[in-house]
Amino acid sequence: MKDEYDFSNAKRGPVASSKGKTRITIMLDDAVIEAARAVAENEGFGYQTVINNTLRQALLTDRGHTSGADANGGTTFGHLKKGVTAMDLNNLERKLADALSEIRRVMELDVRP
DSSP, X not given: OOSOOOOTTOOOSOSSOOTTOOOOOXXXXXXXXXXXXXXXXXXXXXXXXXXXXXXXXXXXXXXXXXXXXXXXXXXOOSOOOTTOOHHHXXXXXXXXXXXXXXXXXXXXXXXXX
């Protein structure tokens, strides 16, 4: 190990940039966080990923911007990352829809007097 290091050209911030993502602070209901953590634990993702994917799905579905149905009742996707299949995305879409339903159910139970 060196006795001295030169940090004159160093930059602050995370080591790995997260292109296409923005760090924010957001207040969510405890029930939403608990439901997202439960789904994340079952699926092997982080709970923030579950929340992000659920929000994305809800926004796209509510605005009618899903890519369209294929002959098997799934969704067609134009540009997929290498190694990701349409079946993978359809499975994820189903899981996200289930998660969204669970979050809505938990929120309704939490709101009732």
